Amino acid sequence: MNSHELRRLFIDFFISRNHKEISTASLIPENDPSVLFTTAGMHPLVPYLLGERHPLGKRLVDTQKCLRTGDIDEVGDASHLTFFEMMGNWSLGDYFKRESITMSHEFLTGSLRIPQEKISVTVFSGDESAPRDDESAEIWKGLGYPENRIFYYSKKENWWGPAGLTGPCGPDTEIFYDTGKEKCSERCEPSCNCGKYVEIWNNVFMEYTKDKDGNYKKMPVRNVDTGLGLERALAIINGASSVFDTDLFMPIIEKIEALTGVKYSEETRRQYRIAADHLRAATFILGDDKAVSPSNVDQGYILRRLIRRVYRYLSQMNAPSQAMSGIAEVIIDLYSDVYPELQRNREFVVTQLKHEEEVFSRTLGQGLKIATKYLDKASEGRKLSAQDAFRLYDTFGFPFELTQELADEKGIAVDVSGFRDLFAAHQEKSRLGAAQKFKGGLADNGEETTKLHTATHLLNSALRKVLGDSVYQRGSNINPERLRFDFSFERKVTPEELAEVESIVNSAISEGIDIVCEEMPVDDAKAQGAIGVFTDKYGERVKVYTIEGYSKEICGGPHASNTGELVSFKILQEGSSSAGVRRIKASIGK
Numbered sequence: 038m039n040s041h042e043l044r045r046l047f048i049d050f051f052i053s054r055n056h057k058e059i060s061t062a063s064l065i066p067e068n069d070p071s072v073l074f075t076t077a078g079m080h081p082l083v084p085y086l087l088g089e090r091h092p093l094g095k096r097l098v099d100t101q102k103c104l105r106t107g108d109i110d111e112v113g114d115a116s117h118l119t120f121f122e123m124m125g126n127w128s129l130g131d132y133f134k135r136e137s138i139t140m141s142h143e144f145l146t147g148s149l150r151i152p153q154e155k156i157s158v159t160v161f162s163g164d165e166s167a168p169r170d171d172e173s174a175e176i177w178k179g180l181g182y183p184e185n186r187i188f189y190y191s192k193k194e195n196w197w198g199p200a201g202l203t204g205p206c207g208p209d210t211e212i213f214y215d216t217g218k219e220k221c222s223e224r225c226e227p228s229c230n231c232g233k234y235v236e237i238w239n240n241v242f243m244e245y246t247k248d249k250d251g252n253y254k255k256m257p258v259r260n261v262d263t264g265l266g267l268e269r270a271l272a273i274i275n276g277a278s279s280v281f282d283t284d285l286f287m288p289i290i291e292k293i294e295a296l297t298g299v300k301y302s303e304e305t306r307r308q309y310r311i312a313a314d315h316l317r318a319a320t321f322i323l324g325d326d327k328a329v330s331p332s333n334v335d336q337g338y339i340l341r342r343l344i345r346r347v348y349r350y351l352s353q354m355n356a357p358s359q360a361m362s363g364i365a366e367v368i369i370d371l372y373s374d375v376y377p378e379l380q381r382n383r384e385f386v387v388t389q390l391k392h393e394e395e396v397f398s399r400t401l402g403q404g405l406k407i408a409t410k411y412l413d414k415a416s417e418g419r420k421l422s423a424q425d426a427f428r429l430y431d432t433f434g435f436p437f438e439l440t441q442e443l444a445d446e447k448g449i450a451v452d453v454s455g456f457r458d459l460f461a462a463h464q465e466k467s468r469l470g471a472a473q474k475f476k477g478g479l480a481d482n483g484e485e486t487t488k489l490h491t492a493t494h495l496l497n498s499a500l501r502k503v504l505g506d507s508v509y510q511r512g513s514n515i516n517p518e519r520l521r522f523d524f525s526f527e528r529k530v531t532p533e534e535l536a537e538v539e540s541i542v543n544s545a546i547s548e549g550i551d552i553v554c555e556e557m558p559v560d561d562a563k564a565q566g567a568i569g570v571f572t573d574k575y576g577e578r579v580k581v582y583t584i585e586g587y588s589k590e591i592c593g594g595p596h597a598s599n600t601g602e603l604v605s606f607k608i609l610q611e612g613s614s615s616a617g618v619r620r621i622k623a624s625i626g627k
Contacts, residue, residue, distance in 0.1 A: 039284045043271050044100050044375065047124045050144050051098035056126055059099045060577060061376065065327040065336060065512050067593075073336050074104040074322075078125035079241075079262045084593045085129055086205050086243060086260050092556040092578035095131040100124050100267065102376065104318055106339060112314050113307040115272075115279035116235050119343070120318035122267035130258040134210075137240050137261045138176045141212060144265075145238070149274050155215045157234060158182060159227050161196060161208035162189035166253040167245060170195075173210045188226055197241040197262070205243040205256060212238040214273050237273065238265040281310050285371070289313045292367045297354040305354070312350040315343040316361060320368045323386040324379040327512050328525065330615035331393045337615055344393050349436050362390045389616075404435035408443055415449050423455025430456075431463065485517040485625075491552065491584075491597040492542070492606060492625050496522050497568070498588040499541035500621075503534050509568075511618050519609065519624045526619045530611050535621075542606040545587045549601035553583045554594070567591050 038046075048058055062081035064074050075081065078101035085091045101123045111117035128137065145151045158177050163169030174187050189195075198206030213227040213234040221231035243260040245253045268280040277283050281290065290301050290309055301309045322329050322340045331341040344361070351360050365386055373380035408429055415421040421444050429435040437456060444451045493513050501508045504526060512523040530538075559577050562569075567581045569591030582596055583589045597603065604626025614620035 038271070038274055040267065040271055041375070043267065043274070044122075044124065046148055047144070047265065048098055048100070050148055051096075051126045051140070054096075054140060056096040056098040057093035059093060059097050061099060061101050063327050064102055064104055064322060064325045065329060067513065073339060075101065076103055076105045077101075078103070078123040078264050079127075081593070082127060082262070083204075084595055085127075086262065087595075088258070089594045091129060092580055095129045097127040097129070098125070100375075102321060104322070113310045115232060115281075116269055118268060118280060118314050118318075120314070120321050123264045124267055124270075125262065125264045127263070128261035130260060133244075133259055133261060134173055134240075134242055135176050137242070137263060138173060138210065139180065141238055141240060141263065141265075142180050145212070149270065151214065151273065153181060155217075156182070157186040157188065157213045157215060157227055159188045159190050159195055159211045159213070161210075162191055164192060167196075167208065170208045170210070170242075173208070173242070177210070188228070190228060194228060197239075198243065199247050203247050203249055205245070205260065206247055206253070207241060207243040207245050207259075209239055209241040211236055212240075214269075235269060235273070236266075237269050239263065279310075281313065286313055286317075288367055288371055289317065289364060292364050293351070293354070293356070293360075296360045296363060297351070297356045299354040308350045308353060312347050315347045316364055317368050319343045319347065319390070320365045320379070320386055321372075321376075323365075323389050324369065324376070324382045326378050326382065327523075328382070328385065328615075328618060329512075330389055330618070331396075332615050341393065344390065345397050345436075348394060348397055349438070359391055359394060361394055362387045365390055400433070401435070401439075404429065404433045404439075405443075407433055408435055408440060412444060412447055412449055415444075416447065419448065420450045420452065423452040423459055426451055426456045427459040427463075430460075485627075486515055487595045488597045488603050488625055489515045489517075489520040490595065491600070492603055492623065493520055493522055494582065494584060494588045494590050494592070494596075495542045495545050495600070495603075495606070496520070496538070496621065496623065497524070497590065498584075499538040500524055500526075501568075502541060503537050504530065511614070519622055522621045522623070523614045523618050524621070525617060527617055529613075530619060530621075535608050535611055539606060539608050541587075545584060546600045546603045546606060548586075549599055550584050550586070551599050552596050553585070554596070555581050555583070557581060562591055565589060 052058060062075060066072055066075050066080055072080065078099065079086065081101070091097065102120070103123050104120045106119055108117045109119055112119060145156065146153050160173045161167070161170040169189065177187055195209050195211065196206065197209050198204065214237050216233055216235060218233040220233060221229060225231060225233055227234040241262040243262060244256055246256050247253050268283065268285060271283045271285065272280045275283060280286065290313055293309060293312060294301055299305055319340055322336065329336045329340060331337055331344060333341070347361060369379045369383050369386065411425045411429065412421060415425070421440070426437060426440050429440055430437050441451050497510050507525065509525045510522070511525055514521040556578055559579055562579055562581050565581070567589045579591045580593060581589060582592050582594070584600060606623060606625055608621060608623045610622040612620055
């Protein structure tokens with residue numbers, strides 16, 4: 038079975054069980070400051086998990102493109118990836134544990150014909166805030182799973198959420214495939230990282246809500262959110278030894294072989310896998326309609342790091358100049374029928390990769406000169422300090438692996454453990470900063486956050502009136518204190534233009550206009566002049582929020598009910614976000 042067949046089989050399985058197919062969302066979360074990328078299928082559905090009514094009903098199914106960097110150090114093994122596709126099904130206040138678990142079991146053992154004896158499951162073991170999930174365990178037993186393949190774990194392993202500091206959450210049951218490897222010890226089980234057990238599906242039962250004081254309370258409406266990893270499932274049903282030995286990666290690997298003349302083998306396997314994974318991730322980020330470019334902040338920073346790591350590994354295999362753009366074109370051809378935005382943005386992807394390669398090659402050249410000075414200084418003591426190694430990495434963007442290679446050539450030792458300590462401290466500092474910067478999120482559906490969401494619609498409309506219809510939203514970020522809005526525009530916005538934009542928004546606020554929400558087919562929304570990210574799936578229903586005289590936009594919500602609730606609007610800052618994209622930060626009255 039190939040990847041196209043698996044996607045369709047999954048979607049059709051749930052359509053036959055009264056689910057409606059929805060489009061994949063952007064990799065860049067909409068109005069959610071809690072994460073840089075869409076990391077799970079549920080992220081675009083947070084408003085509906087919080088109570089908003091979805092235009093297509095209570096049962097939904099899709100394949101969502103996702104990106105996570107938490108396991109980046111594991112990429113290169115048989116199953117870990119940065120970019121991946123998550124097949125998921127949802128119940129918004131409809132079915133719950135029994136139906137969800139039963140359907141997952143039927144799809145795996147029936148549609149995919151995975152032997153039941155190869156499957157183990159985990160459930161929540163319970164704590165002071167929520168009891169042990171005996172209900173899920175009993176359902177699994179009723180389906181024929183013995184006690185010795187049902188494992189009980191704590192919140193760390195078997196609990197999801199909330200997405201922000203507060204909001205919906207609950208226990209989950211995770212499904213693991215036994216690869217057949219020997220147990221690494223007598224205690225080897227799904228929580229072990231030895232590779233014997235591979236997680237393939239996670240069913241989350243959102244029956245609790247966490248408040249600002251950390252208390253967990255039962256929700257009046259319960260939801261189900263599931264995610265089945267496409268790449269892992271594809272490898273399993275085809276008997277592949279890794280996710281890289283499937284039709285999703287082999288064309289990429291073959292292109293790298295053709296460009297480098299280096300065979301994909303046991304010796305080069307890790308280099309190949311990291312290069313293929315990271316470039317696939319970078320291609321999807323660049324190919325997203327939100328138009329993220331490499332930069333030193335936020336999504337652009339992650340993108341730059343991915344690209345530069347690919348460049349480093351391809352260079353080790355003596356790849357020719359501009360190899361990345363050629364490999365990216367293979368990735369676009371491989372996926373564009375499923376994700377047409379890649380084809381739409383092909384030129385942008387190729388241009389950005391070529392530019393970043395040129396920039397990084399210059400950075401490496403400068404870094405080599407500085408590294409040589411540091412190594413010459415270290416030659417007396419035959420050891421390069423952790424501080425100098427980290428400065429090369431952090432300040433000059435010089436790969437640590439290259440520093441080690443140069444030091445080895447000169448017979449100089451590198452303080453590796455010291456470097457790792459500095460790197461770990463840097464990561465922790467970044468994590469804490471991100472936790473502060475991205476606190477809240479869409480699940481933080483407070484009054485101020487909701488008002489600011491409405492303000493982004495007014496701002497978008499005002500910018501288009503002042504700067505022209507070529508302006509399109511490229512991203513937004515909201516926390517309870519301010520909004521951040523990215524939009525396509527080639528030059529700096531003048532103070533006079535900003536003042537006019539601010540005046541238009543404040544006029545809408547002073548008029549006290551009721552905000553109207555309507556559900557309609559995509560074609561009707563287009564015909565009415567609504568703006569927004571249009572789905573590629575014909576006939577899908579969407580929500581359109583109208584602020585009469587000012588804005589008509591496709592959106593999932595939530596919103597204020599009247600513009601007067603915003604009190605006032607103030608632009609705090611305007612600047613460049615990336616090439617061709619400007620950024621405005623603004624606040625509203627309290």
